[in-house]
Structure formats: C-alpha cells, structure tokens
Amino acid sequence: MGSIVAAARSGRLPHVGELAPAAGGSAHPSPDRTVDGMTAIDVKDLTKVYAQVRAVDRLTFSVRPGRVTGFLGPNGAGKSTTMRLVLGLDRPTSGTATIGGRPFTRLDEPLRQVGALLDAEAPHGSRTARAHLLALAASNRVPDRRVDEVLEQTGIASVASRRVKTFSLGMRQRLGIAAALLGDPQVLLLDEPSNGLDPEGIIWIRELMRGLAAENRTVLVSSHLMGETASFADHLIVLGKGRLLADTPTKDFIASRVKPRVRVRTTEPARLREVLLRHGHSPVESDEGRMLIDGVAIDTIGPLAAGEGIVLLELAAEEATLEQAYLDLTSGATEFSAPTPQEA
Numbered sequence: 001m002g003s004i005v006a007a008a009r010s011g012r013l014p015h016v017g018e019l020a021p022a023a024g025g026s027a028h029p030s031p032d033r034t035v036d037g038m039t040a041i042d043v044k045d046l047t048k049v050y051a052q053v054r055a056v057d058r059l060t061f062s063v064r065p066g067r068v069t070g071f072l073g074p075n076g077a078g079k080s081t082t083m084r085l086v087l088g089l090d091r092p093t094s095g096t097a098t099i100g101g102r103p104f105t106r107l108d109e110p111l112r113q114v115g116a117l118l119d120a121e122a123p124h125g126s127r128t129a130r131a132h133l134l135a136l137a138a139s140n141r142v143p144d145r146r147v148d149e150v151l152e153q154t155g156i157a158s159v160a161s162r163r164v165k166t167f168s169l170g171m172r173q174r175l176g177i178a179a180a181l182l183g184d185p186q187v188l189l190l191d192e193p194s195n196g197l198d199p200e201g202i203i204w205i206r207e208l209m210r211g212l213a214a215e216n217r218t219v220l221v222s223s224h225l226m227g228e229t230a231s232f233a234d235h236l237i238v239l240g241k242g243r244l245l246a247d248t249p250t251k252d253f254i255a256s257r258v259k260p261r262v263r264v265r266t267t268e269p270a271r272l273r274e275v276l277l278r279h280g281h282s283p284v285e286s287d288e289g290r291m292l293i294d295g296v297a298i299d300t301i302g303p304l305a306a307g308e309g310i311v312l313l314e315l316a317a318e319e320a321t322l323e324q325a326y327l328d329l330t331s332g333a334t335e336f337s338a339p340t341p342q343e344a
C-alpha cells in the first residue's frame with residue numbers, strides 16, 4: 001500500500017494503479033460484496049480540514065448500485081477530496097467513508113472491487129498503453145485477457161502499442177477508464193470522465209456509464225456541468241464549500257427547481273396570444289417575433305395551438321433553466337467567482 005501513502009503525501013491525484021496493493025490477497029470471492037452482489041458507498045459525517053480550509057464539512061450521503069450518481073459542485077466544492085477520502089488516499093479529519101461497509105484500505109484486492117479515474121495524466125509516458133494495462137493486471141491478479149477486453153471496450157485497441165506520451169488528452173482519458181474497468185469492479189468512481197473527449201466520446205462515456213449501472217454496479221461521476229450530468233445521471237449529489245446542498249433523484253431536482261418555459265413562433269402572433277391568455281397563460285414578447293411562456297411545457301402549448309388551427313413555426317423547451325437552477329443552488333457556495341464590475 002506504499003504507493004497509496006506516497007500519492008496521498010504528494011497531494012496529487014493518483015492513477016488507479018496506485019490504488020491497488022502490490023500483490024497477494026484472497027483468491028476467494030470477496031466478502032465485501034453483499035449477498036445480492038450489490039455494493040454501496042457510504043459517507044458519514046465526513047470532514048476534512050486542510051490548514052485553513054474545510055474542504056469537506058460533515059458530509060453524509062450514500063451512493064447506491066444500479067444507477068449513475070452525478071457528483072456536482074463548483075470548483076473547490078470538495079468533490080475530489082471526497083473521492084480521495086473514499087479511496088483511502090487521504091485520512092479524514094473525522095467521520096467515515098466505506099465501500100460495501102468497509103474502508104477502502106481494508107478491502108481485499110481493491111482494484112477488483114473498485115475502479116477509479118482520478119488523473120488521466122498519471123500513466124508512465126514511456127510505456128505503451130497495453131504494457132501499462134498488463135502491468136496493472138499482473139500486480140492485481142487480473143487475467144491478461146481483460147487487457148484486450150478493456151482496450152476494445154474503450155476504443156483504443158488500435159493504438160494499444162503506442163507510447164502513452166504520444167496520446168491526446170482524450171486517448172489518455174480512455175486509457176484511464178480502461179484501467180478503471182480492468183478489474184471488472186462493482187464500484188466505479190470517475191472524476192470528470194468526459195474531460196478531453198470529443199462529442200462522440202462524450203456520447204460513448206454516457207452510454208458506458210448507463211450500461212455499468214444497468215449491470216447493477218455503483219457508479220459515482222463528478223462534473224461541473226449540470227446539463228451534461230442530468231443527461232446520464234439518475235441521481236444527483238450536489239456539494240458547495242464542502243457541504244451537501246442536494247441529494248436527490250435527477251427527475252425530482254428538475255421537477256422541484258426547474259420551471260418549464262416554452263419558446264414559440266407563429267404566423268399568427270395576435271391570435272396565439274389571445275388563445276394563450278384565454279387558457280390562463282401569460283406570453284411575453286421575445287426577439288424576432290417569438291413569445292416566451294413561463295410555467296408550461298411544450299406538450300401543452302403544441303396541442304393547444306393545433307386545436308385552434310394555428311401554424312407554429314417554432315416550438316421549443318428553454319433548456320438553460322436546468323443549468324440556471326444549479327447555479328442558483330450553488331451561487332452562495334462558490335469558492336472562486338469573477339468579481340462583479342463594482343467589486344473589480
């Protein structure tokens with residue numbers, strides 16, 4: 001476990017390879033998996049104080065299997081610190097973080113139970129991708145065939161014999177994900193996994209995470225971006241200044257915080273306005289002949305216009321509102337924010 005200690009002391013984020021013990025461990029099925037094969041992450045009253053900073057402040061939440069949990073918060077909110085504490089890379093000031101009921105450092109063969117993506121830059125640059133994964137597999141008693149499986153799964157099989165230092169950020173990110181998947185773990189912690197990926201890669205990682213959750217794995221994924229996270233996460237945990245701001249199913253977050261709004265354009269604005277008012281809606285003029293209608297969904301306005309024989313040239317749900325709800329929630333808990341013109 002020396003590498004874990006070294007990584008923790010250096011303060012940098014480790015690669016998954018550093019999370020694994022050098023060798024040994026039981027060949028038997030792990031007792032850390034619960035009887036039905038499901039493993040949760042449980043954080044209780046977790047606090048981490050660095051000199052003057054309370055990076056994590058009395059945090060309590062659980063991450064359940066069978067769903068993707070988005071871990072959100074502005075810069076400095078404490079997401080990475082929490083992940084490091086869960087992975088035993090740092091000691092909490094107080095409180096506990098467990099996986100399947102045990103602290104990470106007490107798990108047998110952790111790489112086979114927990115996969116983590118924390119720092120895509122970590123693999124040794126002069127090694128090839130395949131050599132990097134083979135070394136990880138060998139030191140964790142993972143069969144070599146898994147190396148080819150994860151290279152295929154992450155779309156980097158064709159570049160597996162290239163040195164990692166020639167990889168783009170997106171390729172390194174895929175290699176980091178391949179390493180996280182190597183031990184076929186029940187639990188995955190992914191810190192900003194779409195970082196550096198192109199649009200196709202972003203769709204791929206989204207589907208990968210959905211697939212892992214569908215296999216009843218526990219998947220915790222950090223991000224700054226609410227809109228993107230809401231597109232794949234079933235559940236959201238939102239932090240601000242180390243504290244828990246929300247722990248809620250994504251659909252409940254949207255239902256309770258996002259007021260729907262419809263944008264519409266028609267060939268007959270006066271008549272549409274009159275119909276909307278008659279049905280209790282309050283349209284507001286917008287740019288280029290558009291109207292905005294608060295508190296209503298497109299599936300109400302579309303049929304309403306159709307029923308009156310009004311032609312719609314445009315009918316859209318305003319999408320900025322989810323990101324806005326997140327910004328509103330975290331606005332008082334942002335560590336770094338640009339000064340307003342008056343403050344500057």
Ligand SMILES: Nc1ncnc2c1ncn2[C@@H]1O[C@H](COP(=O)(O)OP(=O)(O)OP(=O)(O)O)[C@@H](O)[C@H]1O
Binds near residue numbers: 011051053054
């Ligand atoms: N090793 C450390 N020593 C001192 N302060 C630290 C250390 N690690 C983190 N911090 C501080 O703890 C707070 C939380 O940082 P953390 O990296 O966990 O946030 P984050 O939510 O992951 O942010 P980001 O999205 O920017 O990665 C910040 O104020 C950070 O400066």
